[in-house]
Every structure is written in C-alpha cells, then in structure tokens.
Amino acid sequence: MSDKICNSLWRASSPAAPVLAPLEGRVDVEVVIVGAGFTGLSAALHLAKFGISVAVIEAQEVGFGGSGRNVGLANAGVWLEPDQLDNAIGTEAGSIMYKALAAAPEFVYGLIKEYDIQCEPVRNGTLHAGVGKSGLAQLQRRCEQMQKRGAPVQLLDAAEAQVRIGSSKFNSALFDPRAGTIQPLAYARGLAHAALKEGAKLFDQSPVSKIEPADNGWVLHTEKGQVHAEKVMLATNAYSEFGVKEQARKFVPIFYSQLATKPLSEAQLASILPNKEGVWDTCTVMSSFRLDQQGRLVFGGMGGEGSVLSNWATQRVTELFPILSKVQWDYCWTGKIAYSEDHLPHCQQLEKGLFSVAGYSGRGIGPGTVVGAELAEWLSGRRESLSIPTTVLRDISFRELKRLFYEVGAHTYHIGQQSHALD
Template identity: 75%
Template sequence: MSIQQPCDSLWRASAPAASELMPLEQELDVDVAIVGGGFTGLSAALHLAKFGLSVALVEASEIGYGGSGRNVGLANAGLWLEPDDLDRQLGKEAGKTLYDALAVAPDYVYGLVEEYGIQCEATRNGTLHCGVGKAGLAQLQRRCEQMQQRGAPVTLLDAPEAQARIGSKKFNSALFDPRAGTIQPLGYARGLAHAALKEGAQLFDQSPVENVLPEGDRWLVKTARGSVKADKVVLATNAYGEYGVKQQARKFVPIFYSQLATQPLPQDVLDVILPNKEGCWDTCTVMSSFRLDQQGRLVFGGMGGEKHYHASWATQRVKELWPVLEKVSWEYSWTGKIAYSEDHLPHCQQLQRGLYSVAGYSGRGIGPGTIMGKELAQWFAGKRDALSAPMTTLRDIPLREVKRMFYEVGAHTYHVGQRTHVLD
C-alpha cells in the first residue's frame, strides 16, 4: 500500500455547501445566546427557534469546524460507558433516565435528517462493535447482556458471522446494533445550520468570543465587532473551549483522533469489506474505527494526533485486516479533538445563574449532542422540568496536561508497536 501526500478532510471535500453566514458586527438582544456551532449548539438553536424563543449563535470559525465536522460519523445509541457502570455512577434512576434518552438518539437524528431534508449521506444499516481477543469478547458479552436487559435490540455475532460482516478474519465477535448508522458529520452539522436558519435562528461565523460577562440579571457575549445580550447563555464548544471560554477547557482532557480515507474502492473489494455498510469500532485499548462513505471510500481512524506515525500504522493495520487492500492509497487525512471527562459522561453545568455549559461526550457527540441541545431548548421554553443528564459542577482536572500527554504517548507507542509487529 502506498501513501500519497494526504490532503484535508474527506468531510470538507464532500459536504454540501454551507450556509452563507456573516461575522457578528452588531449589538443583538435575544432570549438565548449560544457559543459554538457544533451539534449541541446547532440543535439548541434549531429547537429554541422552533419553540418561538429568539436565539443568536456565534461560532469562532465556521459551522462544524470542531469535532462535529471532524468525527467518524457514527450515529450511535447510548453512551461510551457500559449500562451497569452508568447506573453505578449516577444511581439506577438517574442512570435509566439518561440511558433511555440516548437509546433513541439515532431515531431523533435520522428524524431530523428526514424532516429538514439534510444531505449527509445518512445510512442506517446499524453499527458493529468489533471484538479483539478474550478481553474484547468478554466486554461485548457484558454489553450485550446489559443492553438486552434494557430492551435494546442488539445481537452478539459469533466469529464466522462477524468476520463475514466485517470482511476480516481478525475479529472474534461483533455486537450489532440495528438502531444506529452512519452519516457525513459535517454535512449533518451544515444541515442543522440550514434548519436553524429556516426556523428563524440567527447564526454568525468567524466570530470568536472574547468575553462572557454578567450584566445585571442578564449576560453579555462580546466578540471583536459585536455583542449579544441574552437572558441565558449556553457554552457549547466541547473540546474546542479555547475560543473565548478557556475556563471550560480545564474540565476535560482533550484527546486527538486522526482519520484517513482511501480512494473509492472497486466493487469486487466492496463486496467483501463491510458489504452491509455498517459503521465499526473495535475493543482495543487504543481504539480504531472504520466505515465506508457512500462513494465507497474506506475511512479508517484511531486515537492520536501524530500524522506521520498514524498514517504508517494505519497503512500496516489495514493491510493486516484486509489483505485485498494492499495497493490502495490514502486520499485524505485529518485530525480532531474529543473531550473526555473523568467519568466518561456528558455534563450539563449551570456555571452561574443563566450561564450553562454542555460538554464531555467522550467521542459520542452526534446523538447525545443533538439530544442535549433539544433538551436544553425544551427546558428553557418551559416544556420539560429537567434534563436527562444531571446538572453537575465539575472540578478542574488535576494534571490535565499530563493526562493528555499520557493518552497521546500511549497511542503513539501502540501505533509504533503494532506497526513493528506487523512488519515482523
């Protein structure tokens, strides 16, 4: 397999055109101001406008610039945590509330796609959590049992069926979830922006927030050339909290995740690799993900931001998984950031009266971000009494930078070790 000089993101290259927005250059007065144009902020803006509240969203760069436009594009149900772990962390009642809300997240995501005609390569053929080794199989067995106890229509595939569905003999099992699927994530983010504008929300890009200040019993969100006065403010920057809300960045560990995409694969290869086009990720400690886009490109990703080592490792790993891909070249390469909280749960925080933050999806932003944005809007509009995610106060993560480096060095070491193992 040869590596051509990678360029930009596949998602940027293939997404439908973005809405034509302008920087904020005036003084606005609205019910709710939102900082961040990703899934959470866009969903909140869309639903707030739909409920009749005035809303202005400001984005530092462009819509979907952060993790929302850079992720794998798996529209999953539920959370990263195993369901029993969720109950232990929150208690059974609160755990069930959050689990139930996110179990139907794919239904809601694909419902919005249909309602607003969002062009995002929506493919709902399920996902496969792919088992590696005895520990991986044991993990999938636990997850399957716990999810089935909660009514999830998941199935644990044995080695022959998993290998046939994945097209690789390197996996001993797979947990199939038919509720889930894949999307083109930047296309989805841009589609949410189109929908929010249609409902009457005001969106502004290229408008980094310089400060968020209390002003009497209200709030003032200031950018270089404008401001938004609002009753409530939602900070929805997730792992990209450096843009005007740096204090929030201290609450999460940012993890880099890199992806590469091949050229479109020939049909005889597509008949073997993921013939049903499920989205996949594995049970390895340093997780990998893989899926196809609608043009037949293989999109392969893993933790870590070191592009040279990541590309070399991915090349060798793909050759090991699918020998038929030996002559395929990478066409795109890009990196994003994931916000990991210490408990791997999303957190809604009321920082001060009227000032809220939602972040910490730990790599599961599509469904949870969409749901959390909708619930915030319902709450502000008086349509629900509380959010599904508990309101919490997060402390600063001690040794945050050390922990970030631990993940990065661990991913780098794993990639180099795996590459050496394959070459040997």
C-alpha cells in the first residue's frame, strides 16, 4: 500500500507551510501535543490564545497525515445517523455531541476568516447523493432525523439532485447548506501559521521515540531533544507510529485514495457541480467528488493507489459524467482513515495527564477542529467535559483482518464494477 503524498494535488496547490525546525535540546511547556493535524493544531492555537504554554511535535511535516490528504469536505456532524448516535452513547450525550459538531462548519469557516487562511474556502453546501432504494431510504431517515433536531437540510428529488450534481446516476441527494469545501492541506498549514502567531511552539521532523513519566508530568524524547510538560495530548489519529504505536490498536486503518483531473472546460464546469458543492454517495464502498479552485474534478474512493482503483475511477467518472469523454488524471494520492468500532471519535485518558484523541472515521475537518478547541478549554480548566466520548477504548480484536476485509472488499468491488461495465 502506498502512503505517498508526492503526487498530491493539495501539496501542489497549497500555500507554503511555516518554516519549522526539528526539536533540539530541552523545552518546557504546560501542554505538549503529538501530531500537527487539525486536532493538534486547533488545540495548540486555542491553548496559546488562553495563555497556556504549548508545543506541538510532528514526526514528519504539518498536515502529513489525514489532515493533508482528505477530500476537503467541511461537513457537520459524524457518520452515524442522529438516532444511531443517541443509541450509541445515550440521548443526553448524543444531543450534546450532535449540537457541538453540527456547528463545526461555522467554527471552521470562522477561523478561516479570522486568520485569513488561504485554503480555497467555498461554503455552498454539500450533497449526500442517493444510490438505489437503500440509498434513498437512508437519506430519507437522515433528513427526517436532522430536521427534527433543527438542521436546515433539504432532501432533493431525482430531478433536482441530477441537475445539481450534473449526473443522471443518482435518485436523490441530501443538501446541507451549512457545509462546504476547503483545500485541506492549505487549511492545516494555515492553522499552523495561526498557532505560531498566538505563541505556540511547533517542531517538525521530530518523531517521538519514548514517552515516560517525570516529576510533575511527562517527558517526551525525540532523537535530538525532549519536551517536559504537565499534560500530553496524542493527536495522531490513523498515523500512530513511533512512540505512540500502541494507540493504533484502538482503530482500524482504512486506505482512501484520490485522483484529480486536468482542469475542466467551461462547458464541462457549467454541467458538473455548477454550484460547487462537495459530494459523497451512499454506496457501501463510498466514493466522493468535488471541484477545486482551478476547475479540476477531484474523485476519491476506498482503497490504496493502483491500476485497479484508477481504472475503476476512470470508468466510474465517465459513467457519472458522459460529458467527460476522456478522463486524464494529473494527480493521485492516498491517505489513511482511523475507523473506530462505533464510528465515533474518542478522547481517552490513558494515565493522569496523558490523553489520546482519534477515530474520526473519515470526518475529520469539522470535528477535529472543534474537538481541538474543546481540548484546549478542557485542559485549561475552562470546561468540565468534552462533547465526544471519553471512554478508554479496548484494543480492536482481529484488527488486521478487519483492515484486510475493508481493503479486499473495496478491491473486489472496483474489479466487479469494471467487469460489469464491460458486459
């Protein structure tokens, strides 16, 4: 499986990251965060605003993990239907979490405006596109449950959905005007610039080799330095390597790949997503698509890079959009999603002063940003609890088999869809 970002559209089109240096020598702070993604950077930014000394240690570079590789849909809420959320964690806790994450796009776009983050923000909503009878039924449930909780969502019929998407292959779409799209790596880099502006310390190319208790807190070791802190937050999500490998056992890593076309013509852009919404479908093996600021179609699907996925993507895109008679891919890259057993993010207190947050299950932009800010309030004593569960998770049994199940399932689906198209 490739985990490359060298052929990533987001890297090619993102403004420069802040110039950072590896950690050297000793640094003393109140809070240290491992991982410079949405959660870690949001937490650092807000801790620094509160006057709390904070350092972020990143093993690679800002946005190296899922934060710099994802689709770029700034959605409200989590994957679960609202009633499923209530059933999973209880009605009261479900209501608290739902309200907090329903406001996530507003929070994200507010930060973008406050810090003038250049990340191609487009807030024209998103479309959850229905496929088949089961897909329509799912969207009907979601719409009813979300409207019951005050969400301004609208269920579009086949005719309107097809016009909005530019494809005849969908029978419905759930439109959420609160949401939108961003350039995710540019957003992560923008959060890093903002955190530095507020006084946070950021170090890259500094993988953690060991975390151990120390007087009045913890000490984190890297190759050339160490950080002493009262509290530690592990915010590595699906990229739990180096000194935090044991956290990887709490989640199933799923590969998700994306491809980007050459810029589309004016005629093609007038037909395909004319309002620039982001889209994902109801298929079991989900795919997603959107446009970037240069008019490229960005298409994603479960599975790692390879000819099977790219051939399926080409075939699927031409099925969805016959106006694209010849698809040419300029970019292709892969990332990992951390799937928790209940498809919800969790913050675990592993030991006193040592915390870990992960499990966004592919919905990281809004929730990651909100949870990061909540963590800053929580760790600084400004709030009593988080809106996400704080259960200590057990290791997932047969984790590797479950990863293979998802991967083989996606691979088989892609081959099957190609074979079906040839019949």
